[in-house]
Amino acid sequence: MNHPPPVSLAMIYSLFFRIGLFSFGGQLSSWIHREVVLVRGWMTNEEFLSGMALSQILPGVNSTNTAIFVGQRLRGAWGATAAIVAMLTGPFFAVILAAIFYQWIIGWYGIQSIMEGVAAVALGMLARLGISAGRGAAKGLAPALAMLATFIGVGVMRWPMLGVVAVVAPISVLVCYVQGRRHEG
Amino acid sequence: MKDENIYLALVTILAPLSIAAIGGATGIYAPLQHETVELRQWMTSREFIDLFAVSRLAPGPGSMLAPIIGWNVAGFSGALLATVALYLPSSVLCYGAARVWNRYRGKPWHRAIEAGLSPVAAGLIFSGILGLLRLGQTGPLSWFTVVLVAGLLMWRPKLHPLILIGCGALVFFLLHVVGA
Structure with a gap:
């Protein structure tokens, strides 16, 4: 088993706290990828992406699963706990503030357009992650x-994700396995 | 409304959704509306839609609608309980999967799964983008923004996304003002 890189719980907490607070418009995974893989190099691209695929295949509310995966990989159970608690703290208080002032906020002029703009930029960040993932592929x-x-199965045809992954992933993994063995001789 | 325990109700609505919601965060909206508006009548349809809009103003996952509903029906403790109920079950499940997954790091078959899953992840990311662009009432401006932002970040990886988010908000606002 590899030794995890020396990342302290405090570093995990402060990073994920900031990610939670900055991630306007959603798309947490693209923020995590940027900070953990691109800026800090705590994980390789492939390691992160396979973890992200795993997070998405799991049932339920999975937008926070990538944080659990990264935290677990870096520092086990406490790493996962630090990552998820930190990431939800900022948004939790922000959403309560928004709930208190919502009638006032909803009346703001042009608020719908602003939110649409924020969401579009967040999607652009996700697209950047997709391109970087696609390059590797x-x-x-x-x-x-x-x-x-x-992409064609899930995105274009809108077939159920689990079914598409259940067909594509084993074939893809098998090819990688056979090629890996051949490579090692 | 019956004299029911509101905390218990929050947990029994949200904890199953944590694992059973289909399609991630967006999968909780419809069942949450059904439970809180139609079944329990904690709020009107209008209030629910407003809360939904407000939850998207805040940073963080789209599923932050849950604590805002908890806040609305039972104050701070309701918000806290709703958050724990929604995130704990799925987090424990993911933790277990991540633990098993990371234990076998370094084995040849583990490397093969990692390499084989990466392109699947890429396909899922693009599917997610397409799905979100189709979901909203987004115009060509949103499509253009997505491409522009992705290009800018590829070209200048150090560029901080908050700057782009601020610019995006400003441009969309100004175009709204001039009526485009």
Whole structure:
């Protein structure tokens, strides 16, 4: 088993607290990817993406699962707890503030447009993560096909995600396994 | 309304949704509305829609609608309880999966799964973007913004996204003012 990189619980807490507070318009995973993989290098791109896929395959409310995965990988149970509690603290108090003042806020001029703009930028961040993930996938024909098949099945045809993943993922993994063995000789 | 325990009700609505909601955060909206508006009549449909809009103003996951509903029906303790009920079950499940997954790091088959799942993750990310763009009443401006922001971040990876979020809010607001 690899030794996890030396990341303290306090570092995990303060990073995820900021991610929670900054993530206007949602799309937490793109923020986590930026800070954990691109800026700090606590994880490799592939490690993060496979964790993200795992988080999305799991049932239920999964927008916070990536934080659990990263925290667990870095510092086990306490790392996961620090990450999720930190990430929800800011939004929790922000949403209560918003609840107190909501009738006033809702009357703001142009608030709908502002929110639409914020949401579009957050989606752009997610697209940047998608491009970076896609680049990694485009290394070979098989992963490129796996990416395309997932996108067409889930995104374009709107088939159930679990069914599409259940077909595409095993084939993709098997090809990687066979290629890995051949590579090692 | 019957004399029911409101805390117990919050837990029995949200804890199952934590695991059973289909489609992540967006999957909780419809069942939450059904429970809080139609079944229990804690609020009117109008109030629910307002709370939904307000929850999206705050940063964080889209599912922060749950604490705002807890706040509305039972104050601070309601908000806290709603948050724990919604996030704890799914978090425990994910923790278990992550633990098993990370235990086998380094094995050849683990590397194969990691390499094989990455392109699936990429496909899911693009599907999510397409789904969200189709969901909203978003115009071509949103599509254009998504492409522009992704391009800018690829070109200048150090650029802080908060700057872009601020610019996005400003541009959409100004276009609203001039009536575009």
